[in-house]
Amino acid sequence: MEQREESFRAADAIRAQGERFEGTGAEMVVEGLLREGADSVFGHPGGAILPVYDALHGAPIHHYLMRHEQGAAHAADGFARASGRVGVCIATSGPGATNLVTGLANAHMDSVGIVALTGQVGLALLGSDAFQEADTVGMTMPVVKHSYLVRQTGDIPRVLHEAFHIAGTGRRGPVLVDLPKNLTAGRGEALWPHGQPHVRGYRSEPPRPTDSELERAVEAIAEAKRPLLMVGGGASKAGAQDEVLALAGALGCPVISTLMGLGTVPTTHPGYLGMMGMHGTPIANVATTQTDLLIGIGVRFDDRVTGALARFAPQARVLHIEIDRAEVGKNIPAHIALVGDVRQVLRRLLPMLQGQDVRHPWLPEIDTEMRPDAESPFGYPRERFTDGRISGPQTVEALSAATRGKAIVVTDVGQHQMWAAQHYAFERPGQFITSGGLGTMGFGLPAAIGAQVGRPKETVLLLTGDGSFQMTLQELATVRSYDLPIKIVIFNNANLGMVRQWQEMFHGERYSYSALWNPDFCKLAEAYGIPALRATQSDEVDGLLRRAVDTPGPVLVDVRQVADENCWPIVPAGKALDEMIVRPSGRA
Amino acid sequence: MRHTLGALVENHFGVLARVAGLFSRRGFNIESLTVGPTDDASMSRMTIVVDGDERMRDQMVSQMGKLIDVLEVQALDPQATVSREIALVKVRATPERRSEVMQIADVFRGQVVDVGKESLMVEITGDDRKINALLEVLAEYGIIEIARTGVVTLTRGPAALTVPNTDPAQVPPA
Numbered sequence: 001m002e003q004r005e006e007s008f009r010a011a012d013a014i015r016a017q018g019e020r021f022e023g024t025g026a027e028m029v030v031e032g033l034l035r036e037g038a039d040s041v042f043g044h045p046g047g048a049i050l051p052v053y054d055a056l057h058g059a060p061i062h063h064y065l066m067r068h069e070q071g072a073a074h075a076a077d078g079f080a081r082a083s084g085r086v087g088v089c090i091a092t093s094g095p096g097a098t099n100l101v102t103g104l105a106n107a108h109m110d111s112v113g114i115v116a117l118t119g120q121v122g123l124a125l126l127g128s129d130a131f132q133e134a135d136t137v138g139m140t141m142p143v144v145k146h147s148y149l150v151r152q153t154g155d156i157p158r159v160l161h162e163a164f165h166i167a168g169t170g171r172r173g174p175v176l177v178d179l180p181k182n183l184t185a186g187r188g189e190a191l192w193p194h195g196q197p198h199v200r201g202y203r204s205e206p207p208r209p210t211d212s213e214l215e216r217a218v219e220a221i222a223e224a225k226r227p228l229l230m231v232g233g234g235a236s237k238a239g240a241q242d243e244v245l246a247l248a249g250a251l252g253c254p255v256i257s258t259l260m261g262l263g264t265v266p267t268t269h270p271g272y273l274g275m276m277g278m279h280g281t282p283i284a285n286v287a288t289t290q291t292d293l294l295i296g297i298g299v300r301f302d303d304r305v306t307g308a309l310a311r312f313a314p315q316a317r318v319l320h321i322e323i324d325r326a327e328v329g330k331n332i333p334a335h336i337a338l339v340g341d342v343r344q345v346l347r348r349l350l351p352m353l354q355g356q357d358v359r360h361p362w363l364p365e366i367d368t369e370m371r372p373d374a375e376s377p378f379g380y381p382r383e384r385f386t387d388g389r390i391s392g393p394q395t396v397e398a399l400s401a402a403t404r405g406k407a408i409v410v411t412d413v414g415q416h417q418m419w420a421a422q423h424y425a426f427e428r429p430g431q432f433i434t435s436g437g438l439g440t441m442g443f444g445l446p447a448a449i450g451a452q453v454g455r456p457k458e459t460v461l462l463l464t465g466d467g468s469f470q471m472t473l474q475e476l477a478t479v480r481s482y483d484l485p486i487k488i489v490i491f492n493n494a495n496l497g498m499v500r501q502w503q504e505m506f507h508g509e510r511y512s513y514s515a516l517w518n519p520d521f522c523k524l525a526e527a528y529g530i531p532a533l534r535a536t537q538s539d540e541v542d543g544l545l546r547r548a549v550d551t552p553g554p555v556l557v558d559v560r561q562v563a564d565e566n567c568w569p570i571v572p573a574g575k576a577l578d579e580m581i582v583r584p585s586g587r588a
Numbered sequence: 589m590r591h592t593l594g595a596l597v598e599n600h601f602g603v604l605a606r607v608a609g610l611f612s613r614r615g616f617n618i619e620s621l622t623v624g625p626t627d628d629a630s631m632s633r634m635t636i637v638v639d640g641d642e643r644m645r646d647q648m649v650s651q652m653g654k655l656i657d658v659l660e661v662q663a664l665d666p667q668a669t670v671s672r673e674i675a676l677v678k679v680r681a682t683p684e685r686r687s688e689v690m691q692i693a694d695v696f697r698g699q700v701v702d703v704g705k706e707s708l709m710v711e712i713t714g715d716d717r718k719i720n721a722l723l724e725v726l727a728e729y730g731i732i733e734i735a736r737t738g739v740v741t742l743t744r745g746p747a748a749l750t751v752p753n754t755d756p757a758q759v760p761p762a
């Protein structure tokens with residue numbers, strides 16, 4: 001015990017050897033951003049955060065002025081997902097902070113590391129219902145990984161250092177730092193923290209499964225006849241593509257992906273059966289009902305992925321490989337859990353499989369009409385109109401071809417999102433940026449801005465719907481003012497398409513407030529100084545989208561879609577995965 | 589089933605809100621939650637009594653463990669712990685019935701801490717079965733009001749909740 005305390009003290013002493021820093025709190029914020037390598041941040045100024053903006057003036061940081069704080073949070077999120085770094089957003093107190101909440105919740109649900117800096121009224125006014133005061137820490141508690149209300153100017157360097165560390169390690173997530181104005185405006189001094197911070201209630205090193213847990217996993221794999229790899233967002237976040245593919249190779253078994261996992265297993269991988277879940281491929285969903293060992297890698301068994309929980313993977317033992325212990329057994333009981341960094345766990349597991357009889361190739365048994373073939377590699381019904389109208393899947397396939405499957409694909413939420421997930425030929429992790437957990441309409445455009453800033457040399461495609469786009473379209477001004485070469489493709493069916501589909505299928509065709517009057521999106525883009533194209537006939541889609549992709553700078557394409565096209569297949573909410581409706585008879 | 593969680597948490601503002609918020613938003617049913625200082629001024633100790641099955645108990649422990657202000661949390665084994673609660677009970681007691689109530693309090697090793705013309709206040713310490721038993725008896729006289737502290741629990745023997753060493757400078761990398 002004494003020895004331990006002594007080593008605690010020694011570690012503290014090492015950390016305390018930081019340099020002395022004197023200045024305003026706002027200068028500490030900017031210095032902290034620079035030291036954390038946050039050279040690109042997204043924000044919107046306002047009263048309580050003005051001292052920070054004053055310090056940003058002339059600082060060597062690219063600050064992207066967004067047109068709404070929600071946009072700043074989504075941009076930080078898109079930046080983090082595209083670059084693998086921690087994203088930063090900045091907002092003022094009160095309404096600035098409340099506008100961030102959707103973006104924080106979105107990043108929290110999808111485990112994205114961002115740091116949100118918010119202004120707060122001065123400490124003397126705190127709790128007095130002052131102008132633009134809101135209890136930011138209180139109202140964001142359920143949607144952040146951690147948060148701070150800074151109480152002393154001299155704490156700012158330590159708090160920022162901890163915030164970046166917590167946001168960017170372990171299971172990532174948003175961290176909020178609330179900065180009272182008198183602290184950022186006032187002067188103070190601090191020792192600048194060095195090295196990895198020690199937050200005693202936070203274990204940044206993920207746990208390690210024991211050898212015997214790994215041995216049990218090997219036994220289960222050896223005993224299985226029909227193992228199935230289910231790859232989730234945790235696999236790509238851990239950078240475990242090579243290890244996942246090595247495991248798939250060793251087992252020779254089929255592989256399926258969740259929405260968040262898309263890209264980790266290239267679409268062309270021979271064992272890949274496609275995406276599972278509510279809008280998954282028939283063969284991927286059927287595979288879950290036939291496997292006897294489901295190996296979940298970086299997954300949390302969300303309801304959109306499992307369908308009816310009680311009938312999910314009914315014949316399978318579950319081997320759950322996951323960084324967050326709280327996800328084990330939360331929705332699906334795990335027979336064997338390997339809790340730890342997915343990549344590290346697989347790196348220990350793979351050599352243990354050598355020399356074992358673990359190769360178990362198999363294919364799910366499935367009705368002929370749902371079986372993949374050359375025409376339909378994942379067994380999706382082909383949605384093609386013969387009368388010249390444009391279908392959603394056709395549009396995605398044209399985009400996939402125009403970008404040779406290499407673009408960073410950002411989506412909004414709805415039918416177009418599911419079509420993007422189904423029909424774009426992803427080939428690498430981190431390529432698909434979508435609001436999976438929260439399902440945030442309006443995520444797309446600001447997230448695409450963040451993604452383009454994080455990956456300036458890559459083609460960023462935004463696939464959006466006419467409904468989603470109108471939730472954050474003011475960010476077109478941001479796109480234009482920084483000349484970000486995003487290719488915006490609106491799947492315009494003058495409807496909230498997914499809502500309309502549910503109303504058709506589950507609400508007796510009562511179309512309650514799902515039809516949209518829309519502005520002329522091309523004129524709108526032109527008003528923002530962004531060139532625009534429109535596709536109305538299916539034979540012009542390929543050429544037009546290729547032209548858009550090849551145009552330098554930002555472009556908006558208004559693709560006129562069929563109002564009542566549905567997204568197939570669908571597992572109705574509450575049904576089991578093998579109760580999918582592939583396509584109802586009698587309609588396209 | 590009832591479970592008791594013991595936790596060491598950072599002693600600063602907002603920690604109680606984080607824990608209480610976590611339990612309510614995940615639908616965990618708290619029967620009692622107590623928090624108080626420890627011998628280390630930087631930490632508080634919480635005892636949380638919750639209702640749920642074993643899977644829920646494990647969820648509560650692992651979800652709570654993710655809160656950065658929670659330094660350590662464990663489900664405590666009911667067979668190996670001592671639990672205590674204090675209740676103050678104000679009972680209707682006219683001078684004629686006063687001695688009866690005092691005798692009852694005595695049987696339960698309670699203390700009479702206030703006497704008025706028409707009421708008595710009894711202080712009792714024990715586990716909740718003992719307190720509930722006293723309340724049942726006193727109900728016949730008419731209970732005016734009750735204040736209970738909620739349960740505090742410690743493990744028997746030398747074992748204790750301690751803060752695990754999470755210092756990256758000392759924990760070997762995985």
